[in-house]
Amino acid sequence: MAAVVAPPAVVAQKPQVVASTITAMPRLTKAATFVAAGTVAILLSGPPALAADLILGEEVFNNNCAACHMGGNNSVQNEKTLRKSALEQYLAGGFNQDAIVYQVENGKNAMPAWADRLDEDEIQAVAAFVFSQASGDLW
Numbered sequence: 001m002a003a004v005v006a007p008p009a010v011v012a013q014k015p016q017v018v019a020s021t022i023t024a025m026p027r028l029t030k031a032a033t034f035v036a037a038g039t040v041a042i043l044l045s046g047p048p049a050l051a052a053d054l055i056l057g058e059e060v061f062n063n064n065c066a067a068c069h070m071g072g073n074n075s076v077q078n079e080k081t082l083r084k085s086a087l088e089q090y091l092a093g094g095f096n097q098d099a100i101v102y103q104v105e106n107g108k109n110a111m112p113a114w115a116d117r118l119d120e121d122e123i124q125a126v127a128a129f130v131f132s133q134a135s136g137d138l139w
């Protein structure tokens with residue numbers, strides 16, 4: 001039995017091998033499918049550090065930014081939302097995470113600067129969160 005089980009990498013790269021075992025070895029196929037699905041899930045979810053950043057970023061956002069940017073909107077200057085199209089149009093430096101970091105650190109017009117109120121990790125995390133929400137059209 002054990003000799004038939006392919007290593008996960010082989011299973012992931014060669015789905016036809018998995019398929020060919022379906023009739024012969026239903027129980028093994030189930031296990032192999034599970035391993036292959038796990039491999040795909042890891043590839044799609046990215047490194048764990050990124051997920052942690054987004055969780056911190058959302059917390060920082062809710063505590064500091066949502067007052068004016070609830071739901072990705074802008075209650076002070078309505079057209080300057082945190083959606084991708086608005087960021088592409090209004091954000092100095094264009095639609096990218098570094099440009100968001102810059103605006104958070106320095107502020108702009110009626111938006112206060114956060115460099116003295118948030119630490120570097122929090123600023124990077126909140127920028128990653130805003131960029132992720134905008135990129136994925138999640139607001």
Ligand code: HEC
Nearest residue numbers: 064065068076077080081086087090091100108109110111
């Ligand atoms: C007091 C209200 C206020 C708070 C709090 C605030 N902002 Fe803003 N934000 C603004 C205003 C006003 C603008 C538009 C500035 C301009 O271009 O004149 C803006 C613009 C932005 C933009 C660019 C959007 C665009 O379409 O130009 C980003 C990104 C942004 N804010 C992120 C944040 C983040 C992240 C936080 C929390 C750390 C935050 N803001 C907190 C008022 C606020």
